[in-house]
Amino acid sequence: MQFLTGNSALAVAWLRHRRFARLSTVAVIVSAGLVLSSCQSIFEQAYVPTVGPSSNPQIVDEVQRGDPRAQLGAREHPRIVASYGGEYNDAKTERLVARIAGALTAVSENPNQSYRITILNSPAINAFALPGGYLYVTRGLLALANDASEVAAVLSHEMAHVTANHGIERQRREEAEVIASRVVAEVLSSDLAGKQALARGKLRLAAFSRQQELQADIIGVRTLGEAGYDPYAAARFLDSMSRYSQFTSVDPEADQSLDFLSSHPNAPQRVDLARRHARAFGPEGTYGETGRDYFLNGIDGLLYGDSPDEGFVRGQTFLHGKLGIRFEVPNGFQIDNKVEAVLATGPGDVAIRFDGVADNKNMTLPNYISSGWVTGLLPETIRSIKVNGLDAATARASADRWDFDITVIRIGPQIFRFLTAVPKGSPALEPTAQQLRDTFRQISLQEAASLKPLRVRVVTVRPEDTIGTLAARMMGTDRKLELFRLINALGPTSTLTPGMRVKIISE
Numbered sequence: 001m002q003f004l005t006g007n008s009a010l011a012v013a014w015l016r017h018r019r020f021a022r023l024s025t026v027a028v029i030v031s032a033g034l035v036l037s038s039c040q041s042i043f044e045q046a047y048v049p050t051v052g053p054s055s056n057p058q059i060v061d062e063v064q065r066g067d068p069r070a071q072l073g074a075r076e077h078p079r080i081v082a083s084y085g086g087e088y089n090d091a092k093t094e095r096l097v098a099r100i101a102g103a104l105t106a107v108s109e110n111p112n113q114s115y116r117i118t119i120l121n122s123p124a125i126n127a128f129a130l131p132g133g134y135l136y137v138t139r140g141l142l143a144l145a146n147d148a149s150e151v152a153a154v155l156s157h158e159m160a161h162v163t164a165n166h167g168i169e170r171q172r173r174e175e176a177e178v179i180a181s182r183v184v185a186e187v188l189s190s191d192l193a194g195k196q197a198l199a200r201g202k203l204r205l206a207a208f209s210r211q212q213e214l215q216a217d218i219i220g221v222r223t224l225g226e227a228g229y230d231p232y233a234a235a236r237f238l239d240s241m242s243r244y245s246q247f248t249s250v251d252p253e254a255d256q257s258l259d260f261l262s263s264h265p266n267a268p269q270r271v272d273l274a275r276r277h278a279r280a281f282g283p284e285g286t287y288g289e290t291g292r293d294y295f296l297n298g299i300d301g302l303l304y305g306d307s308p309d310e311g312f313v314r315g316q317t318f319l320h321g322k323l324g325i326r327f328e329v330p331n332g333f334q335i336d337n338k339v340e341a342v343l344a345t346g347p348g349d350v351a352i353r354f355d356g357v358a359d360n361k362n363m364t365l366p367n368y369i370s371s372g373w374v375t376g377l378l379p380e381t382i383r384s385i386k387v388n389g390l391d392a393a394t395a396r397a398s399a400d401r402w403d404f405d406i407t408v409i410r411i412g413p414q415i416f417r418f419l420t421a422v423p424k425g426s427p428a429l430e431p432t433a434q435q436l437r438d439t440f441r442q443i444s445l446q447e448a449a450s451l452k453p454l455r456v457r458v459v460t461v462r463p464e465d466t467i468g469t470l471a472a473r474m475m476g477t478d479r480k481l482e483l484f485r486l487i488n489a490l491g492p493t494s495t496l497t498p499g500m501r502v503k504i505i506s507e
Contacts, residue, residue: 096298148291
C-alpha cells in the first residue's frame with residue numbers, strides 16, 4: 001500500500017474485489033531480433049535454430065514510429081505504470097526475459113513486429129498485451145515459472161494477441177457495444193427487456209474474448225515449438241497457474257467458472273487444447289529444451305511478494321516500515337496488499353479495507369468521518385476513542401446489503417483508515433473491527449529496520465536434503481510445504497535428487 005495524498009471516496013464496489021493484477025514494470029524491448037531501450041546489445045551471439053537471442057538490437061521508439069497500433073499502446077503504457085506501481089528493475093532478470101523474447105520473435109508469425117516487454121513489479125501471476133507490441137509480465141509470474149520454456153509459453157501467447165490484432169478487434173467491438181448499450185439504456189432501461197439486452201451484449205463480448213484467448217493459445221504453442229522450446233510448457237504452466245490460484249484463494253473450492261465475464265476460458269479446456277497442439281512436435285519429453293538452468297540463474301534473488309515501498313504481509317500481519325505501523329487480521333483471512341489499499345477477505349463474506357490519507361485540514365477525527373467520504377454513514381454512531389494510545393474515532397454505516405465499521409487513526413499529519421464490511425446482520429462486524437483496533441500500533445525504528453523483503457533463492461539439493469527440510473526453510477507463509485511444492489512444480493509423489501536446483505523463498 002502506498003500512502004494517498006487526498007480524500008478519495010470509499011464506495012461499496014471494492015467489496016466485490018477479486019485478485020486482479022497489481023502491476024509495475026521493467027522495460028525490456030524486443031523486435032524482429034531484439035530491440036532494447038538503448039543501442040547497447042545485451043547479447044553478442046546470433047540467434048541459432050535452437051533457443052538463443054538475436055544480435056540485431058534496435059531502438060524501440062524508432063522501430064515503432066508511424067505505427068498507429070503502437071500509438072495506442074504508447075498512450076496506455078504510462079497509465080499502467082502509474083496505476084500499478086512502477087517498474088521492476090533488475091538487469092539480470094531483464095536479460096533473461098529479453099533472451100526468451102528474442103528467440104520467439106525470430107520465428108513469430110510477424111517477425112517485423114516490434115515488442116516492448118515490461119516486467120511488472122507485482123506478486124500477482126499475470127501477463128497481458130496492448131496493441132502495437134506492448135507486452136507485460138509480472139515478477140510474480142516469473143517466480144512461479146520453473147524454466148524458460150514456461151515463460152516463453154506466456155510470452156508467445158501474448159505475442160499472438162498482438163500479431164492477430166486482438167487488441168484492435170476488442171476495442172472496436174467494445175466501442176460498438178457501448179453505442180448499442182446507450183440506445184438500450186435510453187429506450188429500454190426501465191424494463192426487463194432492456195436489462196436482458198444489456199446482459200446479452202456483455203455475453204457476446206465475453207465469448208468473443210474467450211475465442212481470442214484460445215486462438216492465442218494455438219498460435220503461442222506453435223511459436224513455442226518453432227523457437228526450439230518444449231511445446232508442452234504451455235499446458236504445464238497453465239496447470240501451475242491453476243493450482244496457485246487455488247492456493248491463494250480464500251475459498252479454494254469456489255467455482256471460478258461462475259464468473260462468465262472472465263476474459264479467459266476455464267483452465268482445463270486450455271490445458272487440453274495446449275497439449276493437443278503440442279503433440280504436433282512429438283510425444284512429451286522428446287522435443288525442445290526447457291532452459292531451466294539459465295532461467296534459474298536469471299531469477300535467483302528475484303523480489304518475491306510485496307515490494308518494500310508497499311509494506312509487507314507476513315501471515316495474518318501487515319507491516320510497513322516507512323509508515324511505521326502494523327496490524328493483524330483474524331485467522332482465516334487472506335490479505336491482498338494492493339497499491340491503492342490493503343484488502344483482506346475472510347469467511348462469511350467479511351471484507352476489510354485499509355489505507356491512509358494526508359491530514360491536510362487538521363480537523364477533528366469525528367468531523368473527518370462525517371466530511372462526506374463514507375457512503376451510508378450513521379452520524380449518531382460517531383465517537384472518539386484511543387487505539388493503543390493514538391487518537392482515533394469510529395462510526396457505523398449501512399448501504400445496500402452491507403453493514404460497515406469505520407475506524408480512523410491519526411499519527412502526526414496522517415490519517416489511517418479501516419473500513420470493515422459484513423453482510424447485514426452478521427455478528428462478525430464488531431469482533432473483526434475490534435481485532436484491527438487492538439493490533440494496530442506504531443513500530444519502533446529497530447523493528448522497521450529489521451523488515452527485509454522476501455526473495456527467490458535458488459539452492460542445490462544436498463544428499464541429506466528432503467522436500468520437508470527444504471520446505472522448512474521457506475519464509476513468509478504458514479503453508480511452507482504446500483508453497484514449496486507449488487513454486488517447484490512438485491507433485492505429491494515427487495522426490496528430490498542430489499544436485500537438483502530448487503527455489504525457496506527467504507530474505
